[in-house]
Amino acid sequence: MIRIHFTYRHIDKAWGGANNFIRSLRDELAQDDRFKFTDTIEAPSDIMFMNQLGQGPGGDGKRYRLKQVRRWKAEGRRIIVRAVNLNRHAFRLGLRNLTIGWLQDRQTIGLLNLADFVIFQSEYQRDFFLHAGYSGAYSSVIHNGAAQQFWKESPSAQPLNTELRLVSSTASDRNSKRHDLIAKISLCDGVSVTHLGAWPKGLSSARVRLLGMQPREEMVKVLTEAHYFLHPALNDPCPNAVFEAVCAGLPVIYNGGPGSSTEIIGPCGLPLNECDLASTLLQARLKYDELRDQVLINRHRFSIDTATSRYHDVFLQIHKNSSIR
Numbered sequence: 001m002i003r004i005h006f007t008y009r010h011i012d013k014a015w016g017g018a019n020n021f022i023r024s025l026r027d028e029l030a031q032d033d034r035f036k037f038t039d040t041i042e043a044p045s046d047i048m049f050m051n052q053l054g055q056g057p058g059g060d061g062k063r064y065r066l067k068q069v070r071r072w073k074a075e076g077r078r079i080i081v082r083a084v085n086l087n088r089h090a091f092r093l094g095l096r097n098l099t100i101g102w103l104q105d106r107q108t109i110g111l112l113n114l115a116d117f118v119i120f121q122s123e124y125q126r127d128f129f130l131h132a133g134y135s136g137a138y139s140s141v142i143h144n145g146a147a148q149q150f151w152k153e154s155p156s157a158q159p160l161n162t163e164l165r166l167v168s169s170t171a172s173d174r175n176s177k178r179h180d181l182i183a184k185i186s187l188c189d190g191v192s193v194t195h196l197g198a199w200p201k202g203l204s205s206a207r208v209r210l211l212g213m214q215p216r217e218e219m220v221k222v223l224t225e226a227h228y229f230l231h232p233a234l235n236d237p238c239p240n241a242v243f244e245a246v247c248a249g250l251p252v253i254y255n256g257g258p259g260s261s262t263e264i265i266g267p268c269g270l271p272l273n274e275c276d277l278a279s280t281l282l283q284a285r286l287k288y289d290e291l292r293d294q295v296l297i298n299r300h301r302f303s304i305d306t307a308t309s310r311y312h313d314v315f316l317q318i319h320k321n322s323s324i325r
Contacts, residue, residue, distance in 0.1 A: 002319045004029075005038045008051035009058025014197075014213045016171035017144075017240035018051055018084060021307075024147040028308040035315070046319055048072050050081045050115075052108055066110050073114070078318050081115040085237055089128050091174065109133045117318050119311070121238030122260035140314060143264060145307030146243040149216045150223075155249025157292055158227050164191045164281060166253065167226040169219070169241040170233070173198040178232040178255065181274065183208055185230065188277055193230065194222055197241075223248040228284055232272060235259050246302040251291035253284055267294040 010023040029035050038045045053063040073079060086108060087101030109132055112118050118139040120126040130136055158165065166185070170177045179199060183206035186193040194209045196219055211222065223229070229245030231254045238260050242252055252269030254261040262271070270287060272280040300306060 001036050002034055002047065002315060003036050003038055003043075003045040004047045004049055004315065005041060005043070005045040006049050007041075007064060008049075008054060008056040011057045014171075014215060014219075015057050018054075019057055020147065021144050021240055022051060022056070024145070024304045025308060025311060027147075028304055029312065029315075032312065045077055047078045047080055047315060049315075050079065050111070052081060052084045053104075053111055054084070063104070063107075066107060066114065069111060069114055073116075078117075079115045080117045080119065080314065080318060081112055082119045083112060083121065083125060083129055083237075085125075086128070086132055088132070089235060090176065105132065113137075117314060119314065122263055124258075124260040124263055125237035140310075142307060142310045142314075143301070144238050144240050144243050145304035146240070146247040146302055147216065147304055150220055150244040150247040151303060152220070152224060152247070152249050155224060155296075157289070158225070160227065160285060160288060162190065164228070164285060165194070165226045166191060166228050166230040167194045167196065167222055167245070167250075168230040168232075169196040169244070171197050171213075171241075173200040175200075176233055176235045178234060179203055181232040181255075182230060185232075185277055185281075188281055191281055194226070196222060219244070220248055223250055226250060227288060228253050228269075231255065231261060232274075233259065233261070236261065238264065243302040246295055246299050249292070249295060249299070251288070251295050253280065266298070267291075268298055 006026060008022050010019045055062045069079060086105045088105055113135045116138065120139060120141045121144055123141055126141055168182050180203060182193060182195060183204060185191065186207040194211060196211050196214055199205060199210055223245055229250040229252045231239060231242055231252055233239065234255055234257050236259045242264060245252060246268055252265050253272050254265050254269050256262055256271030269291060270283055
């Protein structure tokens with residue numbers, strides 16, 4: 001039996017991408033009798049599974065210190081880290097990034113270089129960590145996966161009548177999520193846009209229907225009533241919202257700029273043209289049936305089952321090969 005401690009403490013209500021994924025991953029791994037989860041740091045464990053240094057919403061947003069991680073290693077525990085993001089990558093340059101953000105990024109890179117194994121969520125993510133100082137040793141890319149509740153066994157195609165229905169979802173209101181573009185698209189003819197999750201204060205929502213944070217069952221209902229999932233964000237390491245939408249049966253209209261969207265979505269969507277949104281929406285109408293077919297063919301790789309299988313292999317490998325570092 002492999003004893004694992006999840007240092008990120010999730011909560012059961014909607015919170016954000018990391019919280020949703022960690023919760024789903026733990027639920028899936030719990031079905032394997034070879035894994036036992038320890039509830040406290042003090043309890044003996046073989047593997048410390050970290051979501052970078054964050055303790056999660058269940059840990060009041062606190063961060064672990066590198067000296068604690070070194071102590072765990074000295075005790076013989078293996079350190080596996082799921083990389084998340086860097087301040088310099090997620091936020092605009094400003095006073096915070098030059099002070100607290102810089103220090104946190106330095107600690108994060110130190111953690112990844114100290115770890116026995118690092119799991120990146122996309123090739124795009126691994127690349128910007130390499131440029132930031134990650135050594136590149138002992139790592140793998142494993143895309144995220146949507147919780148079982150988002151999987152629809154036989155998702156129905158929506159009739160294309162007078163209105164193209166789009167739905168977007170963000171847990172964060174930061175600029176890179178491009179809420180401004182979501183609002184702009186809502187003003188186009190023949191389209192309706194519904195948004196789940198955060199919306200920036202002071203930014204006009206135009207004709208976007210704002211629903212705020214919703215439980216999973218309501219999210220699934222909203223997704224299954226739409227034609228497309230709208231994801232105009234830039235610089236996303238691996239957006240959980242995309243995985244949830246594809247598992248529910250939706251193709252994706254995504255931003256082809258810097259980020260992981262092109263890598264992850266592949267044939268299951270089409271890139272938007274920010275300079276000609278009308279043309280993008282026309283292409284979405286014309287290609288709906290074709291892209292939906294691709295979603296049904298490929299969506300298994302967006303599920304939590306696929307992600308869990310690969311995490312499962314990493315945990316077994318690291319536990320078995322105690323001489324990897």
